[in-house]
Amino acid sequence: MGHHSCCNQQKVKRGLWSPEEDEKLIRYITTHGYGCWSEVPEKAGLQRCGKSCRLRWINYLRPDIRRGRFTPEEEKLIISLHSVVGNRWAHIASHLPGRTDNEIKNYWNSWIKKKINRKPATVTPTSTSTNPSNTTIEHSQINYASNQLEIVNNNQDLSTRPPVHQETLFSPFFMFDPSPVLDGIADHNNVRAGELFHEPASLNTEPWSSSNHHHHQHAHHHHQIQVQAIPSSTTAFPTSMGTNTYLPPLIENMENLVSIDQVQSCSIDDEGEMALECLQRQQELNEWVESQNCSNFLFWDNVEGPLGGEELAPASSNTLSSSFPSSL
């Protein structure tokens, strides 16, 4: 096997990250950004390869990470998106604010295992449902009851079925109706339900100097941190992160950071869809942000309750302990 090409240097540490390493990485990123990941380990004083640093940051340390159990709504979204795009975890993650592709992938794999194990019991003749909310999920039928998800496949496993209909790729909300759950949220936040998912999804899911459309991003975003100040008086980090108790001095600088993608993004994907709808959404988002006094770009804190946020890991203890498994 051997190490990755970027890790050929002497004594590159592997395995779980220690709290000290995390602190070094956070401290470096918050003060310098990460123009070139290959330079990060050296400059941050880490015996890690750049790839490992990037992974650690993206999957664990970045401030907008959302941890804890997936809510039923997130599960629905994952299922819907997976039925459309297949195992494109990064794409799916781009629609789930604060969730990482790794997390979704892990979730799906473990979930699929359960499905496979339970498969004989889950097959029901409900695939003829006329419920319009399910009509675009062509080969599967999803039942939701007591947070138990049931997928009934028509002779094909979701995990192996190829993506369908690229034109529906970015319209997950056309596949099911989130309104019963989200109405309250929309009312509360003066935002339409669709926006609630759509906008933050494109806002948060990639690190500051990155974007979802990796095919064209490198030259545009590397070697600089796109920074815009948010007139924020409160922390921009999910409380569920527990960062308030972990590294308060280190995250101070980050509160006012938001990528140009977060401001401009409209899920411009490599498939190149969006344009007018995107621009409209951007404008709506800007207006909404202004109307909200820009207190926060992370909606999830606000919607935590209605969306089943009680299922999220309790802020401090759980998150902290899981943040540093090596310290346990």
Next chain:
DNA sequence: AAGCACATCAACCGCAGCCGC
């Protein structure tokens, strides 16, 4: 209490694609 099986999740690996030279 001990041992085992299973579940979860952080991290690694290899590859693809892009860019600059």
Next chain:
DNA sequence: AGCGGCTGCGGTTGATGTGCT
């Protein structure tokens, strides 16, 4: 055009946690 460096992605592994017997 070819090469090397870099990033991002998806598949996979391995350590740890948890529940059951």
